[in-house]
Amino acid sequence: xxxxxxxxxxxxxxxxxxxxxxxxxxxxxxxxxxxxxxxxxxxxxxxxxxxxxxxxxxxxxxxxxxxxxxxxxxxxxxxxxxxxxxxxxxxxxxxxxxxxxxxxxxxxxxxxxxxxxxxxxxxxxxxxxxxxxxxxxxxxxxxxxxxxxxxxxxxxxxxxxxxxxxxxxxxxxxxxxxxxxxxxxxxxxxxxxxxxxxxxxxxxxxxxxxxxxxxxxxxxxxxxxxxxxxxxxxxxxxxxxxxxxxxxxxxxxxxxxxxxxxxxxxxxxxxxxxxxxxxxxxxxxxxxxxxxxxxxxxxxxxxxxxxxxxxxxxxxxxxxxxxxxxxxxxxxxxxxxxxxxxxxxxxxxxxxxxxxxxxxxxxxxxxxxxxxxxxxxxxxxxxxxxxxxxxxxxxxxxxxxxxxxxxxx
Numbered sequence: 001x002x003x004x005x006x007x008x009x010x011x012x013x014x015x016x017x018x019x020x021x022x023x024x025x026x027x028x029x030x031x032x033x034x035x036x037x038x039x040x041x042x043x044x045x046x047x048x049x050x051x052x053x054x055x056x057x058x059x060x061x062x063x064x065x066x067x068x069x070x071x072x073x074x075x076x077x078x079x080x081x082x083x084x085x086x087x088x089x090x091x092x093x094x095x096x097x098x099x100x101x102x103x104x105x106x107x108x109x110x111x112x113x114x115x116x117x118x119x120x121x122x123x124x125x126x127x128x129x130x131x132x133x134x135x136x137x138x139x140x141x142x143x144x145x146x147x148x149x150x151x152x153x154x155x156x157x158x159x160x161x162x163x164x165x166x167x168x169x170x171x172x173x174x175x176x177x178x179x180x181x182x183x184x185x186x187x188x189x190x191x192x193x194x195x196x197x198x199x200x201x202x203x204x205x206x207x208x209x210x211x212x213x214x215x216x217x218x219x220x221x222x223x224x225x226x227x228x229x230x231x232x233x234x235x236x237x238x239x240x241x242x243x244x245x246x247x248x249x250x251x252x253x254x255x256x257x258x259x260x261x262x263x264x265x266x267x268x269x270x271x272x273x274x275x276x277x278x279x280x281x282x283x284x285x286x287x288x289x290x291x292x293x294x295x296x297x298x299x300x301x302x303x304x305x306x307x308x309x310x311x312x313x314x315x316x317x318x319x320x321x322x323x324x325x326x327x328x329x330x331x332x333x334x335x336x337x338x339x340x341x342x343x344x345x346x347x348x349x350x351x352x353x354x355x356x357x358x359x360x361x362x363x364x365x366x367x368x369x370x371x372x373x374x375x376x377x378x379x380x381x382x383x384x385x386x387x388x389x390x391x392x393x394x395x396x397x398x399x400x401x402x403x404x405x406x407x408x409x
Contacts, residue, residue, distance in 0.1 A: 001123060001130050001185065002040060005264040006032070007047035007229030008248035010086065012060030014052075015314070016347040021250065022059050023311060027284035028249045029067045032263070035279060037074040039265060043121055043130060044076055047229030047246065048084025048137055048191030054091065068104055078121045083108040083136040084191040084229055107134040110142045110166075118173055130187065130268070131179050133170040133223070137191035137230075138163055152400050163192065164218040171220035183271040185224040192230055194237045194245075216240045224273050225266060233259045234278065242273055251287045254316040254348065285311035288344075291318040294328060298335050306343040316348040325351050 009028075013021045036044060051060055071079060081104065083092050092108030099106055105119050123129025143162025147154070167188065170176065180186050195213040216238025219226050226243040233256070234247035246264050251257060260280065267275040286309050290300040297317055306313050319328050328351045336346050383402050387395045 001042055001268045003043045003045060003130070003187065003225075003266040003268065004036060004039070004041045005045050005047065005225075005227040005244065005246045005266060006249060007191070007227070007246050008049045008084070008232055008252075009046070010049055010052040010248065010252055011063050012052045012056045013252060019314070019347065020059075022063065024250045024284045025063055028281060029063060029070075031282060032249075033067065033070045033074060035263070036071065036076050039279075041074070041076050041265070042078070042124070043132075044071070044079045045132070045187070045189060045227045046079070046081045047189045047227045048082050049086045049229055050081060050084070050092070051087055053086060054088030056091065068099070068102065072102070077103060077124075078119075079104045080119060080121075080132050080134050080189070081106045082134050082189045082191065082229075085137045087137070089136075105132075105134065107136050109136055110138065114169065115173055115175070117170060118175055120175070120179065128179060128184060131176055131184050133167075133176065133186065133188040135166065135170060135189050138166055142166065152397055160214060160218075163214050167219055167223075171222045177222060180222055180271075185268040185271050185273065186222055187225045187227060188219065188223040189227045190229070192228065194228065194231075194243075216243050219243060224268065224271075227264075232256055234262050234264075241276065244276075249281045250283065250285075254287055254289055257287045257289055283309065285309055286313040287316070288313050289316045289318070291316075292320060294319050294321050294323070294331055297332075301335055301339060301344065301346070304344050312342055313344045315344055315346045317346050318350045318352065320352050 009025065010021075011025055015021060035041075050064060056064075068079065081092065083089050087108065089109035092106050096106040096108070107117060111117060117134050119132040119134055120128050121130045121132060140159070143159055143166060147158070150158070167190075170188065176186060193213055195215045224242060226237075228237065228243065228245045231245045232248040232252055233245070235245050237243040237245070244264055247259065247262060248256070249261055249263065251259065251261065260278075261283065262278045262280050265277040265279055266273060286306065288304070290297045292300075297319055301315070301317070304313065304315075317332065319332065321328055323331075329349075332349060339346070380402070384399070387398060390398060
């Protein structure tokens with residue numbers, strides 16, 4: 001049985017200043033259909049965050065349904081789609097009964113009947129060939145009961161234990177272990193943040209702060225492979241080859257400019273994972289960062305080469321200078337106006353003004369140290385410095401509360 005694992009498409013994402021990602025997503029989905037056909041993939045698994053918001057645009061919905069239709073001609077027998085934290089369970093589940101006739105299995109949230117998360121997929125001979133425990137993003141109501149007055153540590157332990165119990169309960173379903181005993185491979189999906197994973201700044205916080213982090217040991221041994229979503233950088237969990245994040249297929253923020261983009265191709269033989277390959281996803285657009293002095297950034301912008309990409313690059317520019325905001329803005333604007341917008345477009349501009357610090361009454365020295373001005377700090381950095389004046393044993397709780405406030409805002 002040959003399976004392909006992907007996740008975190010975020011169809012409908014609007015980038016900085018409302019820039020659409022439709023062309024990039026269409027390029028990826030067309031490539032995915034071709035890859036499924038060429039690689040003779042039998043089962044496709046999408047591990048959450050199909051859409052970027054709970055109310056996807058018509059364009060995003062058109063991309064999704066057109067992709068499912070195009071997959072009909074590839075030879076792929078089954079598609080498994082589970083909901084992520086960005087997805088609306090209602091939006092995903094609404095056409096689920098109809099899509100089931102096309103062998104598209106959608107689990108937008110934990111179903112009322114727990115066993116409905118278990119899918120038994122046929123092989124090429126119309127006999128059971130693969131078991132998928134299609135576990136979506138687990139919300140608080142799925143994994144724990146609210147306890148008034150509980151501490152942050154108690155809440156963390158309850159969430160973590162609730163997630164682990166959910167996977168254990170799936171593994172203990174009679175149909176799952178019986179088919180495993182008969183030699184069928186078992187795959188579990190998940191959309192969560194595993195301890196030790198390296199995130200980017202584009203993942204929305206799941207369970208405030210570090211709450212709910214599970215480890216590789218929380219996944220029962222019955223699972224031959226665990227297909228995870230949520231973290232946009234492809235990686236293993238706990239060093240385990242069979243517990244993987246596939247990552248997002250396109251860079252979703254400038255923090256992902258150096259991340260490889262890939263999907264994972266799995267071959268199961270004799271009821272076990274026999275081979276795992278990473279297939280690099282060709283990009284249609286490049287995100288680039290130019291950080292440095294005004295002269296360095298100007299040089300990078302004017303000499304940028306976009307060869308190999310059919311969409312113009314999007315740039316994040318950050319200037320470190322002693323000049324004023326207005327002086328930097330004027331100089332940078334002249335450079336940007338000369339750029340070929342078919343090759344490069346600057347979407348984000350920031351100026352970190354470096355100022356010299358000296359005590360009152362001291363003469364200014366030419367080699368005085370430079371530091372960032374206040375407006376260059378994030379809200380969290382300012383709050384962390386404010387916490388220095390608080391008792392050490394209360395800082396962690398205050399920072400968690402502040403993170404929760406930021407998430408709610």
